Amino acid sequence: MKAAVLEAFHAPLVVRQIADPELTPEGVILKVEAVGVCRSDWHAWVGEWGEKAVPPLPHVLGHEISGTVVETGSQIRNFKPGDRVIVPFSQGDGSCPYCIAGHQNVCEHRQMPGFTYKGGFAEYTHIPHADGNLIHLPDGVEFVEASAMGCRFMTAFHGVTQRGKVGPGEWVAVYGAGGVGLSAIQIATAMGANVIAVDISDDKLDFAKQVGAVETVNSTRHKPSQAIRELTGGGAHVSIDALGIQETAVNAVKSLRKQGRHVQIGMTSYENGGMVELPLNLIVENEIQIAGSFGMPVPEFPAMLQMVAKRRLEPGKLVTKTISLEELGDAFQDMSNFSGVGVTVVNQF
Ligand SMILES: [Zn+2]
Ligand SMILES: [Zn+2]
Structure with a gap:
């Protein structure tokens, strides 16, 4: 063959x-x-x-x-x-x-x-x-x-529906508008959530809007966690890191309101070698939940x-x-x- x-x-x-x-x-x-x-x-x-x-x-x-x-x-x-x-x-x-x-x-x-x-x-x-x-x-x-x-699509579906338990009317921040991120945006939108897409590329953010994002944040021009807290009046209910680098994982967690849920779908890059630092005190004080999601x-x-x-x-x-x-x-x-x-x-x- x-x-x-x-x-x-x-x-x-x-x-x-x-x-x-x-x-x-x-x-x-x-x-x-x-x-x-x-x-x-x-x-x-x-x-x-x-x-x-x-x-x-x-x-x-x-x-x-x-x-x-x-x-x-x-x-x-x-x-x-x-x-x-x-x-x-x-x-x-x-x-x-x-x-x-x-x-x-x-x-x-x-x-x-x-x-x-x-x-x-x-x-x-x-x-x-x-x-x-x-x-x-x-x-x-x-x-x-x-x-x-x-x-990518099933991974996002499991992450959004089972691990993130996204519900209608909730704010969902999706970091990374590649295959998994775009899938998560479309799926969370179908669940009735309001989705904010974060990326460094305006082209990718435009496409994210086409598949359902109600807001976008270009993280090269804005501090994304701050922008999201302003857009949502206090923070997203659910954050999804579709990339898996230090910056997106931390920013995603910082985008959450109190008792928010973070879903980690992206795996770390070679440089990170499986490890990223997270703001532990914030996670404790704000009762943040963190869920991994695989396939x-x-x-x-x-x-x-x-x-x-x-x-x-x-x-x-x-x-x-x-x-x-x-x-x-x-x-x-x-x-x-x-x-x-x-x-x-x-x-x-
Ligand atoms: Zn794949
Ligand atoms: Zn088995």
Whole structure:
């Protein structure tokens, strides 16, 4: 099959033939129909997350996959060839205590396509433990808009609805108007919240308004936490850090009113090495709650998919570019420059 192969970190991906994936009894082979290009792919591609983030090279990245089932293992009961599916990037083994409780996203033996095994920048991919990990795609939802639903969109949905428990009329401050941030803005807006988007790019903030933000703050011109406290008359009920750098995490927490809830979705950068400092006394005195949020477990998908099928949520609106496997190199380059607005999806193989 054809794939865009990672042969060396930070070097152009090589589009070439590689061996087809092998079917396991509890797995399925998917024809990849669409696969998003995510900041996490970029982190792995430049080698920022180290050699341990991916199997030994050569490797195939790509974890925002939607596709068609072409072959099923002997133990598969829920899927058959021809089924259209979404692949959540955070996958469980189906047997640990977390999976049994319906929290596949925090499985003890978590698998992630494109990271722990060969992913979706290819014509085909193999999904392990597929009965527990794949989601049927409703009729009327296209593959391109479904691709980001396996990563950035579902991550934002879980963060907004379950971890942040965003309610109608609440003020929500979203730091970072990239894929996760834009998704969170659209979802929180659909929940009836008033969303303020914070970014350093006016282009990204303009796009944030198109997907629902009622206010925007450019943090190169304004002190964002102060601007948000003024806009909201005391602070946001919920803050979401979609980036994960020191500055955005602290500013997000400082944007909250008393008893506010902070949701951390962005992972730290290489420089931060997993650590950022937070204003602990403020968190104590103001009774701030802090919740981490990672991916989304399978049981939360039906609610999100119903909203998409009925067009109350429109992940397709976040997709600004569709490209071929050969154009992935340019897409990564754009990400190095932090240029481009919205989400890029590969749909030509
Ligand atoms: Zn992703
Ligand atoms: Zn598990």
